[in-house]
Amino acid sequence: MQLPAEAVTATVLIEVVRISALPARRDAPYPGTAVAHWTGNEVDAVLALIESLPGSEQHRCGFSPGWSVRAYDNSLELALFEAAFCFTCHEVRMHGTAVPPALATQFFDPGALPARTLLSLFREETP
Template sequence: MQLPAEAVAATVLIEVVRISAIPAERGVPYPGRVVADWAGDEATEALTLIENLPGGEQHRCGFSPGWSIRAYEDSLDLALFEAAFCFRCHEVRLHGTAVPPALTTQFFGADATAAQALLARLRQAAV
Protein backbone atom coordinates (compact mmCIF):
# COMPACT_ATOMS: atom_id res chain seq x y z
CA MET A 1 0.00 0.00 0.00
CA GLN A 2 1.21 3.49 -0.74
CA LEU A 3 1.28 6.21 1.87
CA PRO A 4 2.48 9.77 1.18
CA ALA A 5 6.23 9.38 1.74
CA GLU A 6 6.93 12.89 3.03
CA ALA A 7 4.05 12.62 5.50
CA VAL A 8 5.29 9.26 6.75
CA ALA A 9 8.74 10.74 7.31
CA ALA A 10 7.25 13.67 9.24
CA THR A 11 4.90 11.59 11.42
CA VAL A 12 5.62 11.72 15.15
CA LEU A 13 2.22 10.60 16.47
CA ILE A 14 -0.54 8.31 15.30
CA GLU A 15 -4.02 8.30 16.78
CA VAL A 16 -5.87 5.00 16.52
CA VAL A 17 -9.60 5.61 16.02
CA ARG A 18 -12.43 3.13 16.48
CA ILE A 19 -14.81 4.45 13.83
CA SER A 20 -18.44 4.88 14.87
CA ALA A 21 -19.99 6.22 11.64
CA ILE A 22 -19.26 7.27 8.10
CA PRO A 23 -18.76 11.03 7.66
CA ALA A 24 -21.36 12.88 5.63
CA GLU A 25 -18.74 13.89 3.06
CA ARG A 26 -15.33 12.76 1.91
CA GLY A 27 -12.27 14.46 3.29
CA VAL A 28 -13.49 15.04 6.83
CA PRO A 29 -12.30 13.01 9.83
CA TYR A 30 -14.06 9.76 10.53
CA PRO A 31 -16.09 10.05 13.71
CA GLY A 32 -15.15 7.76 16.53
CA ARG A 33 -13.26 7.34 19.74
CA VAL A 34 -9.48 7.69 19.87
CA VAL A 35 -8.44 4.47 21.61
CA ALA A 36 -4.66 4.87 21.55
CA ASP A 37 -1.77 7.10 20.63
CA TRP A 38 1.29 5.56 19.03
CA ALA A 39 4.60 7.43 18.98
CA GLY A 40 8.26 6.60 18.40
CA ASP A 41 8.99 3.00 17.45
CA GLU A 42 5.34 2.03 17.82
CA ALA A 43 4.29 4.60 15.19
CA THR A 44 7.17 3.68 12.88
CA GLU A 45 6.34 -0.04 13.11
CA ALA A 46 2.66 0.62 12.37
CA LEU A 47 3.46 2.75 9.32
CA THR A 48 5.89 0.14 8.03
CA LEU A 49 3.25 -2.56 8.49
CA ILE A 50 0.71 -0.46 6.58
CA GLU A 51 3.18 0.26 3.76
CA ASN A 52 3.79 -3.50 3.50
CA LEU A 53 0.12 -4.35 3.00
CA PRO A 54 -0.10 -6.18 -0.30
CA GLY A 55 -2.38 -4.86 -3.01
CA GLY A 56 -5.69 -6.59 -3.40
CA GLU A 57 -9.01 -6.71 -5.18
CA GLN A 58 -12.10 -4.77 -4.19
CA HIS A 59 -14.83 -6.77 -2.51
CA ARG A 60 -18.36 -5.38 -2.27
CA CYS A 61 -19.62 -4.39 1.16
CA GLY A 62 -20.42 -0.71 0.73
CA PHE A 63 -17.28 0.43 2.62
CA SER A 64 -17.89 0.16 6.31
CA PRO A 65 -14.54 0.85 7.98
CA GLY A 66 -14.03 -0.07 11.59
CA TRP A 67 -10.64 1.55 12.19
CA SER A 68 -8.60 4.52 11.13
CA ILE A 69 -5.25 6.00 11.94
CA ARG A 70 -4.48 9.73 11.95
CA ALA A 71 -0.87 10.75 11.46
CA TYR A 72 0.46 14.00 12.93
CA GLU A 73 3.72 15.94 12.64
CA ASP A 74 5.47 17.82 15.48
CA SER A 75 2.90 20.62 15.66
CA LEU A 76 0.09 18.11 16.34
CA ASP A 77 -2.18 20.60 14.58
CA LEU A 78 -3.98 19.08 11.60
CA ALA A 79 -3.56 15.46 10.66
CA LEU A 80 -1.15 14.92 7.79
CA PHE A 81 -3.38 12.08 6.71
CA GLU A 82 -6.06 9.73 7.93
CA ALA A 83 -6.38 6.19 6.62
CA ALA A 84 -9.69 4.37 7.19
CA PHE A 85 -9.58 0.59 6.81
CA CYS A 86 -12.44 -1.70 5.81
CA PHE A 87 -11.35 -5.30 6.28
CA ARG A 88 -14.55 -6.60 4.62
CA CYS A 89 -14.22 -4.92 1.23
CA HIS A 90 -10.41 -4.67 1.47
CA GLU A 91 -10.47 -0.91 0.89
CA VAL A 92 -8.47 1.91 2.46
CA ARG A 93 -9.50 5.52 2.02
CA LEU A 94 -6.94 8.23 2.71
CA HIS A 95 -7.46 11.93 3.06
CA GLY A 96 -5.58 14.86 4.51
CA THR A 97 -3.30 17.71 3.65
CA ALA A 98 -0.50 15.41 2.49
CA VAL A 99 -2.52 12.95 0.38
CA PRO A 100 -2.32 13.28 -3.40
CA PRO A 101 -5.49 12.31 -5.31
CA ALA A 102 -3.88 9.12 -6.69
CA LEU A 103 -3.61 7.65 -3.18
CA THR A 104 -7.11 8.39 -1.86
CA THR A 105 -8.60 4.94 -2.55
CA GLN A 106 -6.58 1.74 -2.43
CA PHE A 107 -7.28 -1.96 -2.02
CA PHE A 108 -5.32 -4.44 0.05
CA GLY A 109 -5.20 -8.17 0.70
CA ALA A 110 -7.12 -8.29 3.99
CA ASP A 111 -6.25 -11.96 4.52
CA ALA A 112 -2.50 -11.38 4.17
CA THR A 113 -0.26 -11.78 7.19
CA ALA A 114 0.53 -8.05 7.31
CA ALA A 115 -3.17 -7.12 7.21
CA GLN A 116 -4.03 -9.57 9.98
CA ALA A 117 -1.13 -8.24 12.07
CA LEU A 118 -2.40 -4.68 11.56
CA LEU A 119 -5.93 -5.68 12.53
CA ALA A 120 -4.60 -7.39 15.67
CA ARG A 121 -2.68 -4.21 16.62
CA LEU A 122 -5.74 -2.07 16.09
CA ARG A 123 -7.89 -4.38 18.21
CA GLN A 124 -5.24 -4.54 20.94
CA ALA A 125 -5.15 -0.74 21.02
CA ALA A 126 -8.81 -0.70 22.02
CA VAL A 127 -8.31 -3.02 24.99
Protein backbone atom coordinates in the same frame (compact mmCIF):
# COMPACT_ATOMS: atom_id res chain seq x y z
CA MET B 1 0.02 -0.01 0.11
CA GLN B 2 1.41 3.39 -0.68
CA LEU B 3 1.46 6.19 1.89
CA PRO B 4 2.45 9.79 1.15
CA ALA B 5 6.25 9.65 1.53
CA GLU B 6 6.72 13.13 2.99
CA ALA B 7 3.99 12.49 5.54
CA VAL B 8 5.59 9.21 6.61
CA THR B 9 8.87 11.02 7.25
CA ALA B 10 7.15 13.82 9.20
CA THR B 11 4.85 11.64 11.35
CA VAL B 12 5.59 11.71 15.09
CA LEU B 13 2.19 10.59 16.42
CA ILE B 14 -0.43 8.14 15.22
CA GLU B 15 -3.90 8.27 16.68
CA VAL B 16 -5.95 5.08 16.37
CA VAL B 17 -9.69 5.69 16.02
CA ARG B 18 -12.46 3.14 16.48
CA ILE B 19 -14.86 4.43 13.82
CA SER B 20 -18.52 4.84 14.79
CA ALA B 21 -19.97 6.20 11.52
CA LEU B 22 -19.05 7.52 8.12
CA PRO B 23 -18.15 11.20 7.91
CA ALA B 24 -20.59 13.74 6.49
CA ARG B 25 -18.06 14.65 3.78
CA ARG B 26 -15.41 12.49 2.15
CA ASP B 27 -12.58 14.75 3.36
CA ALA B 28 -13.87 15.08 6.95
CA PRO B 29 -12.39 13.06 9.84
CA TYR B 30 -14.06 9.75 10.56
CA PRO B 31 -16.19 10.02 13.70
CA GLY B 32 -15.27 7.73 16.53
CA THR B 33 -13.30 7.29 19.70
CA ALA B 34 -9.53 7.66 19.86
CA VAL B 35 -8.44 4.39 21.47
CA ALA B 36 -4.65 4.75 21.29
CA HIS B 37 -1.79 7.09 20.56
CA TRP B 38 1.43 5.65 19.20
CA THR B 39 4.75 7.49 19.22
CA GLY B 40 8.44 6.83 18.62
CA ASN B 41 9.32 3.35 17.43
CA GLU B 42 5.63 2.40 17.35
CA VAL B 43 5.05 5.01 14.62
CA ASP B 44 7.87 3.65 12.48
CA ALA B 45 6.73 0.05 12.95
CA VAL B 46 3.05 0.72 12.17
CA LEU B 47 3.79 2.86 9.12
CA ALA B 48 6.13 0.16 7.81
CA LEU B 49 3.43 -2.45 8.47
CA ILE B 50 0.82 -0.39 6.60
CA GLU B 51 3.19 0.15 3.69
CA SER B 52 3.77 -3.61 3.52
CA LEU B 53 0.07 -4.39 3.00
CA PRO B 54 -0.17 -6.26 -0.30
CA GLY B 55 -2.66 -5.05 -2.87
CA SER B 56 -5.95 -6.70 -3.65
CA GLU B 57 -9.00 -6.31 -5.80
CA GLN B 58 -12.06 -4.45 -4.61
CA HIS B 59 -14.82 -6.43 -2.92
CA ARG B 60 -18.23 -4.82 -2.55
CA CYS B 61 -19.54 -4.32 0.95
CA GLY B 62 -20.58 -0.67 0.97
CA PHE B 63 -17.37 0.45 2.74
CA SER B 64 -17.87 0.08 6.44
CA PRO B 65 -14.49 0.79 8.04
CA GLY B 66 -13.87 -0.17 11.62
CA TRP B 67 -10.62 1.62 12.37
CA SER B 68 -8.58 4.51 11.12
CA VAL B 69 -5.17 5.92 11.82
CA ARG B 70 -4.45 9.64 11.87
CA ALA B 71 -0.87 10.73 11.37
CA TYR B 72 0.40 13.99 12.89
CA ASP B 73 3.63 15.94 12.64
CA ASN B 74 5.26 17.93 15.48
CA SER B 75 2.61 20.67 15.33
CA LEU B 76 -0.14 18.16 16.26
CA GLU B 77 -2.66 20.46 14.55
CA LEU B 78 -4.15 18.96 11.39
CA ALA B 79 -3.65 15.35 10.50
CA LEU B 80 -1.19 14.82 7.68
CA PHE B 81 -3.42 11.97 6.64
CA GLU B 82 -6.14 9.71 7.93
CA ALA B 83 -6.45 6.18 6.57
CA ALA B 84 -9.69 4.30 7.21
CA PHE B 85 -9.56 0.51 6.81
CA CYS B 86 -12.44 -1.73 5.76
CA PHE B 87 -11.36 -5.34 6.21
CA THR B 88 -14.51 -6.59 4.45
CA CYS B 89 -14.22 -4.84 1.08
CA HIS B 90 -10.40 -4.64 1.23
CA GLU B 91 -10.49 -0.85 0.84
CA VAL B 92 -8.48 1.92 2.45
CA ARG B 93 -9.63 5.50 2.02
CA MET B 94 -7.16 8.24 2.81
CA HIS B 95 -7.52 11.97 3.03
CA GLY B 96 -5.59 14.83 4.57
CA THR B 97 -3.22 17.64 3.76
CA ALA B 98 -0.49 15.30 2.50
CA VAL B 99 -2.61 12.90 0.41
CA PRO B 100 -2.49 13.25 -3.38
CA PRO B 101 -5.67 12.14 -5.21
CA ALA B 102 -3.91 9.07 -6.65
CA LEU B 103 -3.50 7.63 -3.13
CA ALA B 104 -6.99 8.42 -1.82
CA THR B 105 -8.45 4.96 -2.49
CA GLN B 106 -6.42 1.75 -2.36
CA PHE B 107 -7.13 -1.94 -1.86
CA PHE B 108 -5.32 -4.45 0.35
CA ASP B 109 -5.43 -8.16 1.07
CA PRO B 110 -6.99 -8.54 4.55
CA GLY B 111 -5.92 -12.19 4.72
CA ALA B 112 -2.22 -11.39 4.36
CA LEU B 113 -0.04 -11.53 7.46
CA PRO B 114 0.60 -7.74 7.59
CA ALA B 115 -3.16 -7.04 7.46
CA ARG B 116 -3.93 -9.64 10.14
CA THR B 117 -1.17 -8.12 12.30
CA LEU B 118 -2.56 -4.61 11.83
CA LEU B 119 -6.08 -5.78 12.71
CA SER B 120 -4.71 -7.47 15.85
CA LEU B 121 -3.02 -4.21 16.87
CA PHE B 122 -6.28 -2.34 16.40
CA ARG B 123 -8.24 -4.92 18.39
CA GLU B 124 -5.71 -4.83 21.25
CA GLU B 125 -6.37 -1.11 21.61
CA THR B 126 -10.16 -1.28 21.43
CA PRO B 127 -11.84 -1.08 24.86
